[in-house]
Amino acid sequence: MPAPADIAFALLREGRFGDAETVMLREVEAVTARHGQGSIEWASAQCDLGNVLLQAGQLGRAVDCYRQAAAVAPRGHDSQKDQLTYRLNVGLALRMAGRLDEAEAELRKGAEERLAFYGRDHAGHAFGLEPLASLLLERGDVAAARQVVEETVANFWSNGHERVAPALALRAAVVLAGGSGEPPFPALDQLPDHVVEQIAHSTGQLPVEDGTARKRLLTALAAALEERLGPDHPGTLGALSALANASHDAGDETGRVDVITRILAAHDRQGRQEEALAAALGLAMALDDAGDTEGSLRTYASAHERAGRIGRPEVQSQVLRNWGLALKEAGRPGPAEQRMTEALEVARRGADHETVGRAGVALGLFLQHEGRLEEARTTLEAALAVMDPVHRDAIVGRSHLGAVLDGRTCGCGDMPETIAAAFREFVLTRLPAGLLDRLDVAIVDGDFKIDVHLKREPAEAEINRLNEVFGTAQAEFRHRLSDSRYAG
Template sequence: MTTPADMAFGLLREGRFGDAETLVTREVEAVAARHGHGSPEWASAQCDLGNVLLQADQLGRAIECFRQAAAVAPRDHETHKDRLTYRLNVGLALRMAGRLDESEAELRKGAEERLAFYGREHAGYAFGLEPLASVLLERGDVPGARQVVEETVANFWNNGHERVASALALRAAVVLAGDTGEPPFAGLDRLPDHIVEQIAADAGRLPIEDGPARKRLLTELAAAMEQRLGPDHQGTVNALSTLANVSRDIGDESGRVDTISRVLAAYDRQGRQEEALMAALGLAMAQDDAGDTAGSLRTYESAHERARRIDRPEVSSQVLRNWGLALKEAGQTGPAEQRMTEALETARRGADHETVGRAGVALGLFLQHEGRLDEARDTLEEALAVMDPVHRDAIVGRSHLGAVLDGRTCGCGDMPETIAAAFREFVLTRLPADLLDHLDVAIVDGDFKIDVHLRREPTEAEINRLNEVFGTAQAEFRHRLSDSRYAG
């Protein structure tokens, strides 16, 4: 049966942060009414709310939810286990917030409680050791991290627990940080394939902020995966894909091109056409970022041929749209318009509204920047009519449509105003209609500046609701703000 938490995480995957929070907040209130504030059931609901807030980047509120859940006295063995989980979540959220001193203290306390509850040989104890080792590594205490991670690996290994994969990934990062010359991924031949694959996935998710250190780890990982599993195994390909992303993040564009080329070759050898097409699109973008415009356009042309063989409108439209944008950036306006027009026509033959919308926004912006405002207006209006209004491209399109209606050839500078207006609407629809006199929202220095005037004195519950709504809005629309760059 689908739970409110399951539904909330579904909403989060759609980018609907506010709706997800509202759903779980109501569940907390319903559980409190049924079982009582401070009951184990209430603690569980508080934990669910904390997890939703965590995903919405509201770390302070998430930490408080986890703390409240962990403060509830357990009634039996199972609810005691739950409280250990809540305490672990406090430590993890503190780490995510960059409060490493507090995180280490919380995780040490949690590990001690787990030791008393489970005993040293039980895997439940190692679940508390692993995040402690990660925080120690992040704080630069490599010897301390090495001691804790070795105990973690031994515990999971002796228990035959699959969590040994994440522990081995963390151990590899600790070994490299210690610069001892040891091979970071030794002993993979003694592990089954699925555990080796999981090591690759977990290594890619390690919270290593230093770009070169992260690339070094993933380079070693890709080599170990290729030696253990072969160049075409999905574990190897996944490691290479993560390495390509890290290369982009640190500005190593030539390394990114080389790595994506290896991924593309692996998919081609396996005859996996759709995966190869997506790799080809990634390669084209990497070549463009590396300054190889001619090579990028050749790759887009070959990607179009791949898409024609796949013969799905949404796939072909995506390729044509991206190719058109690349041609526009290269100054080839005639071919760019042709490809973007084809992208919209192709999308219309399919059944995916988002594809139609994205192709329409791309073409509409092109027409606007070319001064063809009537055509731009019609194209943008068609695109926006079929898109989710909070989709990134819909927000971009709406800002440019406003400029078109004002007779201007560019609306790129209107994005902050458009997002601020959407922020204001988001807040107003979630508060009592008689509470606010007016609300001014502006974007200053890349963040929201809010001026609130109330009509009357709010109740304590309304003050809490105000804080919650504004916190949720800031989390949700900061995502929109960070994603608001668009070719044009």
């Protein structure tokens, strides 16, 4: 049987955050019953629960779990190593939560403890230095970050440790932030391909929040990789893809178009049809964002031809749906309806219910906005019948269907009410019976406002369960419904 933590993370990958948490809470209870609270086994289970909560966005609860794990006294060499990991997790979670003063204090304390435990030259010491250097960079203390990251790189390099690649990526960000004019990625020609690829991947994962700084870093990375690996290498293309996203975030839509054009040309040179199609769809969106509507529509037409050569119904339907939505936004309702109708017809030839549902929702919303309510109702009901009810398009479709049934031509403004109703239902199915009198949920300023009325005074365990359920619900819906807006 797979371990509970493995099951929980599999559920997380499916977006089932509440179920993942439930699995780990039961495991903590079982470990407590077998080994007792405060045991090293209990600390390990607390850490696993913290990992799940962290991935689910419940950062405060994750910090608490890690703190409890780190507070357990070690009982030997291995458990002392585990304690150092728990303390590192505290610092990382605090940073993710934006509690930077606390995070720096924890990371500095952890680095000191690692130095005492491992010694200066052991890679275990550098494991504590790397996140500290990253935090110092985020806080703008570039000089201190440079000092720490250089020690980190030297340590991993001398140990031949694989973490040298992420450390070199972090060093590049620190060098650019320092503005010294040094090359951020020196001597890549002296490294084997697999290490260069790891540096590229790690650079893309760096938490550089400033859009301009991130674009500058990825521009330097793409140029270095093109020189070292060539323009068609997967590592180079991955860096270019990240650069395209960074250009969009920085408001440089023209630069984004140029980068995606390079990606598309590379895929075409290699005959990679599906990757080229994905790049073509990205280029169409980029051209539209850059104000080139005609260029965008021509690219959608070209993408449709590409999808025809691939021949898979779900691929063809996706292109037709996106093309139809673009035509609608361009003020061309006739061609838009034609493309969206074709998208639904093509989707029905395949076996993917989600594709059918998404095409149906797109067409149903179009018909609703055109005032053809009976057609919209039939189309939306059929689409929702085959979709996961918490899929973002299903939420949008349900919102608009409610408006159709009320005789209205638009349900875009109903989204907060629809999401709040789904949130309320989620919570009610997980609370102790006989505790709740009334639960009011609304979305105010982009977040959930919750008003809870209890029938009686709750026990301490019930209060804890209330907090857990509401935290889980917010994590679940923020992750799964954050993209629930639909153009219309």
